[in-house]
Amino acid sequence: METVIVTNNLSYHYAAEKERYALQNVSLSFLQGELVALVGPNGSGKTTFIKLLAGLLEPNEGYVEVLGRNPKKLKEEGLLGTQIGLVFQNPDNQIVAAVVEEDVAFGPENLNLPTGEIKKRVEEALKLTGLWELRQRASYALSGGQKQRLAIAGALALKPRILLLDEPTSMLDPAGRQEVLNLLLKLNEEEKLTIIFITHYMEEALRAKRLIAFDRGRVAFDGTPNNFFRQKPLVRRLGLDIPPLYKLLERLWAEKIFVPDTVTTPEMLVEEICRLR
Ligand SMILES: Nc1ncnc2c1ncn2[C@@H]1O[C@H](COP(=O)(O)OP(=O)(O)OP(=O)(O)O)[C@@H](O)[C@H]1O
Numbered sequence: 001m002e003t004v005i006v007t008n009n010l011s012y013h014y015a016a017e018k019e020r021y022a023l024q025n026v027s028l029s030f031l032q033g034e035l036v037a038l039v040g041p042n043g044s045g046k047t048t049f050i051k052l053l054a055g056l057l058e059p060n061e062g063y064v065e066v067l068g069r070n071p072k073k074l075k076e077e078g079l080l081g082t083q084i085g086l087v088f089q090n091p092d093n094q095i096v097a098a099v100v101e102e103d104v105a106f107g108p109e110n111l112n113l114p115t116g117e118i119k120k121r122v123e124e125a126l127k128l129t130g131l132w133e134l135r136q137r138a139s140y141a142l143s144g145g146q147k148q149r150l151a152i153a154g155a156l157a158l159k160p161r162i163l164l165l166d167e168p169t170s171m172l173d174p175a176g177r178q179e180v181l182n183l184l185l186k187l188n189e190e191e192k193l194t195i196i197f198i199t200h201y202m203e204e205a206l207r208a209k210r211l212i213a214f215d216r217g218r219v220a221f222d223g224t225p226n227n228f229f230r231q232k233p234l235v236r237r238l239g240l241d242i243p244p245l246y247k248l249l250e251r252l253w254a255e256k257i258f259v260p261d262t263v264t265t266p267e268m269l270v271e272e273i274c275r276l277r
């Protein structure tokens with residue numbers, strides 16, 4: 001698998017707090033097609049990390065490369081969106097046009113693509129995000145989950161290979177959170193997009209393939225979600241919760257009921273239990 005993002009000894013401090021690093025010596029790499037959850041307490045550096053990957057901040061030390069290029073340069077050339085789709089937590093701040101399909105067309109129009117190509121991309125992005133039927137709706141009238149899917153559709157219309165999302169579900173109700181998370185899983189599975197998302201919901205982190213935990217600007221864990229939640233003292237030290245589903249899995253294993261540890265949703269658990277002899 002191709003490496004799409006590399007950071008080496010990446011460090012950053014905000015001008016206001018020179019003696020305190022927001023991010024310190026972070027060396028990570030990401031492969032094409034990974035689905036990664038970034039977790040950690042408030043102020044641990046998650047957003048700072050994503051901003052460095054997206055070229056919104058420039059490292060004080062170390063370096064970052066996205067698809068072999070400096071993201072800051074990509075951004076200056078106005079090409080960032082064609083490599084990295086960015087989605088933030090507040091769905092309302094990301095809508096730029098009054099009508100759904102116009103909102104999705106905004107990015108490709110700015111790239112000065114031919115009209116036919118714009119139409120094609122808008123259609124594709126709307127269909128992928130399940131918004132095709134709503135294409136002529138007023139964007140402001142969408143639900144929170146639909147608005148976040150619209151933000152994702154807007155990003156997809158630029159055909160990036162990587163999606164970075166900073167707490168895309170934190171302002172949504174439970175139904176909206178499900179919608180957005182299911183979409184991310186689908187885009188990763190079917191479109192092979194590399195997806196890195198920040199979340200405070202551990203049941204969402206459980207569904208990623210890789211989990212990275214930050215602690216005071218450093219990487220405290222990098223591995224599978226299951227291996228993370230197995231490390232109770234670390235999880236507790238970071239002030240994070242063990243997802244109820246994972247607790248249940250551990251109870252089942254203790255009772256010698258061996259459902260596979262690939263189970264990440266209640267629905268999958270029900271299926272596995274029904275399959276037991
Ligand atoms: N604009 C800023 N100016 C000064 N310091 C900042 C700024 N943004 C973040 N920081 C500091 O940098 C550190 C890392 O912040 P960051 O926003 O990356 O954390 P986070 O893990 O995303 O937290 P949260 O979960 O609350 O979003 C914190 O100590 C924070 O106070």
Ligand SMILES: [Mg+2]
Pocket residue numbers: 046047048166
């Ligand atoms: Mg943050």
